[in-house]
Amino acid sequence: MATASGGGEFVDKFPDEAAVIKASFLIAFVSLGIGAFFGLVQALHRTNVLRVIDSADYYTMLTGHGVLLAIVFTIFFLCGVFHWAVARSLDRPAESALFSWAWVGLMTTGAVLATIAILGGFVPNLGMSADVLFTFYAPLQAHPVFYIGLAMFIVGTWLSGADWFLSYRAWRQDHPDERIPLQTFMVLTTMIMWYISTLGVAVSVVFFLIPWSLGLIESVNPLLTRTLFWYFGHPIVYFWLMPAYLLWYTVLPKLAGGRLFSDPLARVVFLLFLLLSTPVGIHHQYLDPGIAEGFKFIAMTNTMFLLLPSLLTAFTVVASVEHGARQRGGKGYLRWLGALPWRDPAFTGMALAGAMFAAGGFSGMINAGMNINYLIHNTLWVPGHFHLTVGTAVALTMMAGSYWLVPQVTGTKLYSRPIGLLQVIMWFVGMVFMSNAMHRAGLAGIPRRTAEPQYQNFEFLTPIGSIFELRVQIALGGTLLFLSVVLFLFNILLTSLGEESDRPVDSHLPEPLSGPEGSPRILDNLAMWTGIAAVLVVLAYTLPLAGIIQNGGGLFGGGLPVPATVSAGFDLVLTTVTSAFNTLWGVVA
Amino acid sequence: MAVDSTAEGAASSAARTSTDGGVPANADSQGDSGQADPPVDSIVGTADDGIVRELGHDDFDPVGTLVLVLIYMAILIGMWVFMYFVEFLGRGLTVVG
Numbered sequence: 001m002a003t004a005s006g007g008g009e010f011v012d013k014f015p016d017e018a019a020v021i022k023a024s025f026l027i028a029f030v031s032l033g034i035g036a037f038f039g040l041v042q043a044l045h046r047t048n049v050l051r052v053i054d055s056a057d058y059y060t061m062l063t064g065h066g067v068l069l070a071i072v073f074t075i076f077f078l079c080g081v082f083h084w085a086v087a088r089s090l091d092r093p094a095e096s097a098l099f100s101w102a103w104v105g106l107m108t109t110g111a112v113l114a115t116i117a118i119l120g121g122f123v124p125n126l127g128m129s130a131d132v133l134f135t136f137y138a139p140l141q142a143h144p145v146f147y148i149g150l151a152m153f154i155v156g157t158w159l160s161g162a163d164w165f166l167s168y169r170a171w172r173q174d175h176p177d178e179r180i181p182l183q184t185f186m187v188l189t190t191m192i193m194w195y196i197s198t199l200g201v202a203v204s205v206v207f208f209l210i211p212w213s214l215g216l217i218e219s220v221n222p223l224l225t226r227t228l229f230w231y232f233g234h235p236i237v238y239f240w241l242m243p244a245y246l247l248w249y250t251v252l253p254k255l256a257g258g259r260l261f262s263d264p265l266a267r268v269v270f271l272l273f274l275l276l277s278t279p280v281g282i283h284h285q286y287l288d289p290g291i292a293e294g295f296k297f298i299a300m301t302n303t304m305f306l307l308l309p310s311l312l313t314a315f316t317v318v319a320s321v322e323h324g325a326r327q328r329g330g331k332g333y334l335r336w337l338g339a340l341p342w343r344d345p346a347f348t349g350m351a352l353a354g355a356m357f358a359a360g361g362f363s364g365m366i367n368a369g370m371n372i373n374y375l376i377h378n379t380l381w382v383p384g385h386f387h388l389t390v391g392t393a394v395a396l397t398m399m400a401g402s403y404w405l406v407p408q409v410t411g412t413k414l415y416s417r418p419i420g421l422l423q424v425i426m427w428f429v430g431m432v433f434m435s436n437a438m439h440r441a442g443l444a445g446i447p448r449r450t451a452e453p454q455y456q457n458f459e460f461l462t463p464i465g466s467i468f469e470l471r472v473q474i475a476l477g478g479t480l481l482f483l484s485v486v487l488f489l490f491n492i493l494l495t496s497l498g499e500e501s502d503r504p505v506d507s508h509l510p511e512p513l514s515g516p517e518g519s520p521r522i523l524d525n526l527a528m529w530t531g532i533a534a535v536l537v538v539l540a541y542t543l544p545l546a547g548i549i550q551n552g553g554g555l556f557g558g559g560l561p562v563p564a565t566v567s568a569g570f571d572l573v574l575t576t577v578t579s580a581f582n583t584l585w586g587v588v589a
Numbered sequence: 590m591a592v593d594s595t596a597e598g599a600a601s602s603a604a605r606t607s608t609d610g611g612v613p614a615n616a617d618s619q620g621d622s623g624q625a626d627p628p629v630d631s632i633v634g635t636a637d638d639g640i641v642r643e644l645g646h647d648d649f650d651p652v653g654t655l656v657l658v659l660i661y662m663a664i665l666i667g668m669w670v671f672m673y674f675v676e677f678l679g680r681g682l683t684v685v686g
Contacts, residue, residue, distance in 0.1 A: 254634065254636070254637070255634055255636055256636055257636035257637055257639055257640055261651070314658065314661070315651075315654060315658060318651075318654045318657055318658070319651035319654040322651050322653045322654050323644060323649050323651070324636060325653075326642075326644055326649065326653075327640045327641070327642060327643060327644055328636065328639045328640055328641060329639075329641045329642070330653075332653075333652065333653055333656045334653060334656060334657075336653050337653075340636075341635075341636040341639065344633060344634065344635070344636060345633065346633045346634060347636065358661055361665070362664075362665055362668055362669070365665070365669060366669070366672055369673075371677070372672060372673055372677050374677075375672075375676060375677050375680070403633050404633045404634050407632070407633065413632055414632065414633050417633065420633075443676060501632075503632065504632065505632050505633050505634050506632060506633070506634040506635045506637065506638075507634065508637070510637075513645070513646045513649065514646055
């Protein structure tokens with residue numbers, strides 16, 4: 001199985017798809033470069049090591065850093081990965097190359113508009129700014145161009161999903177009885193999750209934020225836009241993570257010299273993410289006084305269930321990697337780790353990303369606990385956490401994956417494996433410095449989203465080490481991370497400029513050890529799982545949203561908000577249902 | 590044993606042309622080609638070429654994974670206990686609700 005040919009390189013077999021993927025990667029990498037530079041400036045600024053910008057501009061940079069990295073880089077990259085995965089696993093091109101370019105074009109236009117609005121914040125007399133941070137809910141208001149750009153971007157992602165569903169539909173007509181190939185299954189479940197979750201942000205942006213920023217409506221209900229943001233804001237975490245999981249499940253075992261341990265287990269994990277990603281967003285609002293404690297408790301329970309697919313992944317992926325090590329001659333309880341191909345930057349990058357994700361899982365458990373969350377809420381601990389998850393588990397996996405994927409779509413060999421290896425290790429070391437210091441700084445009470453966390457007549461205290469030492473670690477870590485991105489971009493640029501090769505990369509993916517044949521066919525019943533996911537969302541969000549609308553002075557705010565109770569939401573739902581029933585009864589009678 | 594993966598690209602080309610898609614070259618020949626002729630460049634994703642034995646589903650017992658998962662769980666529980674009892678409760682009253 002190990003040496004069977006993949007039947008030609010991807011770029012030769014699917015030239016149109018390769019061009020779309022290259023365009024997606026290009027935009028992703030440009031965003032990565034700009035966003036990482038902003039990150040470096042921020043790390044040096046807030047630690048007071050080097051201040052080259054005005055502190056008021058810090059928030060413009062913070063918004064640019066968040067939007068360009070967490071939305072533009074990640075999503076463009078994952079669109080490239082998904083386009084590759086669907087064409088590869090279904091072994092057929094997209095139904096219409098024009099349609100593929102349409103979503104690339106719409107997403108690009110949206111991303112450019114949003115970026116222009118953000119960068120406008122650096123030009124004082126332009127009258128355009130969007131210093132609303134990545135969490136773009138009211139009462140902070142951005143220029144309408146920012147929201148319009150975001151809306152176009154989101155619609156573009158919907159079209160990209162439609163592209164993959166159309167491919168699947170065409171494939172299904174030719175293969176009525178076959179199981180959905182694993183990579184396509186992962187893409188489709190991820191996109192269904194994305195459709196469900198982006199409804200929240202679409203409603204927030206189209207019905208509230210755009211009319212409000214244009215002056216068509218006077219006010220919005222800030223708690224409603226905040227809740228709708230987090231309705232989308234947690235599942236987007238899984239929209240970042242599931243492509244990384246796709247690479248961990250289907251590519252990392254091969255990079256380790258092994259095979260995926262279990263195909264059905266991978267399917268179960270993706271279904272659990274589809275079901276549980278969305279009805280948990282309220283766990284970002286544990287300190288929000290407008291939401292009743294009972295609803296927060298439900299969100300916490302759902303969140304704890306969400307640990308399950310990640311722990312299943314930890315087992316399956318590590319077992320698959322161990323299989324590779326054993327096939328390469330590895331022995332012993334832990335000595336097998338030495339038999340892994342540590343000099344391959346694609347393998348090492350993904351393995352280090354997985355190790356960091358394990359640490360991020362720990363701090364995520366602290367964030368998710370309703371009471372213990374009070375300890376770290378809105379402190380630097382939280383950026384410390386998500387720089388382990390999206391900032392390493394996802395970003396480092398994407399960079400490491402690029403070393404294996406980019407040669408497949410360019411047809412050229414990676415420019416330098418040693419530089420790639422140095423780059424992924426530098427990212428890991430930089431993040432160890434920065435993230436551990438951020439976590440500890442958060443425990444000391446240092447706030448996040450602040451240009452100058454240095455206050456007169458007040459000293460933060462740490463039980464071990466000193467605040468000075470934490471600042472140095474953050475500045476050093478941020479610098480290493482930026483240098484790592486520079487090395488990455490340099491390596492990829494020179495790769496794309498290289499000469500075409502007959503064998504740019506070993507692209508063959510072996511079959512799983514345990515295939516899908518023996519698993520229940522119901523796993524592939526996407527319509528049923530979508531229905532269950534929708535029901536869970538309705539259960540988790542109907543009462544809280546009703547309470548927010550009633551207590552916060554209606555859909556468009558205006559009134560004084562009152563502290564929330566569970567019964568208020570229940571009353572509104574009861575009134576609405578009763579009046580709807582009465583109206584219906586009146587019409588029928 | 591760890592295979593020098595920088596040699597894998599060259600080794601793999603040799604293995605593939607000589608075996609025509611069959612079982613990869615054994616570990617000895619990998620080592621030989623790696624030592625004799627260091628490659629000018631190399632490609633990514635060639636860990637398969639270092640395979641010295643093929644393990645099927647029933648031959649593979651992921652005991653190393655179990656060890657790693659147990660180590661991770663021990664760290665996780667230890668850190669959580671520290672966070673809850675020392676950092677959280679150790680700071681006095683927290684008003685909830």
